[in-house]
Amino acid sequence: MFRDTSMDYYTPDEVRELWNRNRSFSDEELLEMDEVEFRARVRERSHHTLEIQVYQAAYRNKKLSSKQADYTKRLLRIWKERGLSEELPEYRYASFLIDAAEKLVNGDPVDLSPYKPTPVTEQMEKDFFTILKERRSVREFTDEEVPDEIIDKILDAGLWAAHGCNVQSIRYVVVREKNEPGLFKGSDVPGGPVHLVICQDMRCYRANCFTPVRNQLLDAGAAGQNIVLAAHATGLEGVWLTFPNQGFCDRLREKFQLPDYIRLVTYVDVGYGDQTPHPPLRGSVKDAVLGRF
Template sequence: MKAERRMTMSDKINFAAEFNKSKEELLAMDEVEFRARFRERCHHTLEIQLYSAAYRGKPLNPKQTKTTELFMEVWQERGMPETLPEYVFASRLLSFAQKLVRGETLDLSPYEVSPLSPSELSGFERTVYERRSVREWSARKVPDDIIEKVLKAGLWAAHACNLQSIRYLVMREEHCPGLFRGSDIPGGPLHVVVLQDMRVYKANPVMPESNQLLDAGAAGQNLVLAAHAYGLGACWLTFTSEEMKQRIRDYVNLPEYMRMTTYVDMGYPDQSPYPPQRISVDEAVYYWK
């Protein structure tokens, strides 16, 4: 395996140029990239430092808010809705930061996550341990509201730098018969293709491709778990050929900047497979001290 090259001084200069965009550059930027940069910069220049200061009982350096304030100013000048999630989130973080800058104590107790109750834990464990790949489905149609809940779970998966690259193709087999042919299974009544809008990764050009693929993997895991929790059966699949991917891409006229990473077939199950057994934790742990 080729060793990763160490960052040189010239790399560091380019690094700064990539992340510290001027107001003029931000105003002229494609909206998708701008929103991704807003999320990434807010995360790396304010959110992390804010919580570090809050939980250590220290004031926040006033300069720490400058980047987020610049993005919010540009956001307003671009005339973008202030109800979009990035702006709402940044506004709340900025209000927290201003308290810390003034030396006030920040009360984050309303956002504390409570441990799951025994009954909730039982439901969680059932979802994790009873989930299995299903390859036969009934003709029962999956309602749109259930599909939306499953898709939302995928969007709430962990994502590097809060870039939020995940997008979807949602296609019912009855509306595109045979389009997904080539898989080693008959194919489910509902196909959910996990896409990645590669434009958002311009916001962090030094991110390894492996991290990008992990973003899609995390979303895929949430999809199959959510499908199981809502009574569906799902099978996480891969595209068997470039021809298959191109056929689907051409069918929906998918832009080149959308990467087709993986897909999940799902529907109401018409089989109950015996759960595959897993190796023990003892066997899996290489080192624990």
């Protein structure tokens, strides 16, 4: 069941049906499942059936069922039977959650202090808002080559964006203009030296198939926001762009032989900026807030 519209919502009964379906796969079905979908299910199920409950128990002294980790344990058993690496991030995180759940069930404390974020200093706060407010949409670039390591750092920032239910759908196509001149012709701005195409692997959403399309697109939008901020933080500039028509997407899909389950959402051009735009002034918070209750 899938509705290709961002405005549709499922009824409570439909949600329950889909939720139960997520948990009703046999071992055989899980063993034969596409690897991308299976790994997404491990992430999503660990999140919904264990992660939330573990943190509630750890921080709110709520009793944790002795069976709370059973489903995640089953998924990791299937993981091993499939021969997947135990060094992959979802396996390692699910294992951490199982270990934490077992400690809580036994009445033992779970030490989460090693994962506490670095305290934000006054200088860190100032630097963050400087990056946030001094980032510009830059449409002219120098010919200076952008190193791959900087591109990878920026793409990594996109992967660390918030993502609904932790299904982690974000994928990229990186295109240097010098290698594919004119491929992005048709945009309303001059092409940058590096095009970062933000895609989504739709197989991941089979793990949570009642996610509204608007939420799926917000997942890509969150990645895009991290990317433009990271570009500025690493000394590059960029501009967030959109595909003007379906033909543009079809041209990229054909060129890079992208399968149907890869959705092209948006792209960001980055490079070393060759202009300094005036800040596009914003309205006040007072005018933006519709009410405080």
